[in-house]
Amino acid sequence: MSIIGVGIDVAEIDRFEAALKRTPGLAERLFLRSELLLPTGERRGSASLAARFAAKEALAKALGAPAGLLWTDAEVFVEDSGRPRLRVTGTVAAKAAELGVRSWHVSLSHDAGVASAVVVAEG
Numbered sequence: 661m662s663i664i665g666v667g668i669d670v671a672e673i674d675r676f677e678a679a680l681k682r683t684p685g686l687a688e689r690l691f692l693r694s695e696l697l698l699p700t701g702e703r704r705g706s707a708s709l710a711a712r713f714a715a716k717e718a719l720a721k722a723l724g725a726p727a728g729l730l731w732t733d734a735e736v737f738v739e740d741s742g743r744p745r746l747r748v749t750g751t752v753a754a755k756a757a758e759l760g761v762r763s764w765h766v767s768l769s770h771d772a773g774v775a776s777a778v779v780v781a782e783g
């Protein structure tokens with residue numbers, strides 16, 4: 661086991677929500693349907709979405725922020741316990757494989773108007 665990379669990011673929740681409202685198609689460019697919707701079918705709240713955006717930025721930093729990563733090639737999903745996990749496909753999975761990443765660790769937080777995430781890439 662070895663740590664290949666670590667990434668951190670913060671996002672201002674109100675600013676992020678305003679960007680999503682202002683920019684048609686942005687939510688779909690950043691997120692999978694499974695991230696946008698809760699299991700009940702309701703839309704996920706803006707604090708949780710901002711944290712998921714921060715997780716994708718943190719993931720990119722953990723890989724050294726290479727060009728060409730697609731936002732929707734990283735998915736934050738939630739275990740039954742409520743613990744968030746990362747799943748990667750396509751461009752992100754290819755870069756991760758190139759660097760020898762075999763598993764991901766993610767932690768999210770949101771409070772006081774700010775959402776944040778930390779990601780660890782393990783080889």
Ligand SMILES: CC(C)(COP(=O)(O)OP(=O)(O)OC[C@H]1O[C@@H](n2cnc3c(N)ncnc32)[C@H](O)[C@@H]1OP(=O)(O)O)[C@@H](O)C(=O)NCCC(=O)NCCS
Nearest residue numbers: 669670716717720721722723724725729730731733734752
């Ligand atoms: C490089 C990038 C991560 C910077 O993020 P940002 O939101 O503009 O800026 P932040 O304030 O969050 O982070 C800045 C820090 O990122 C770090 N950073 C810059 N380039 C980096 C790299 N290639 N790898 C890792 N960290 C990097 C630096 O430490 C910088 O701080 P510093 O300037 O004080 O040294 C961003 O421009 C980027 O490329 N994002 C990835 C987009 C992407 O790939 N999305 C799909 C993901 S699935």
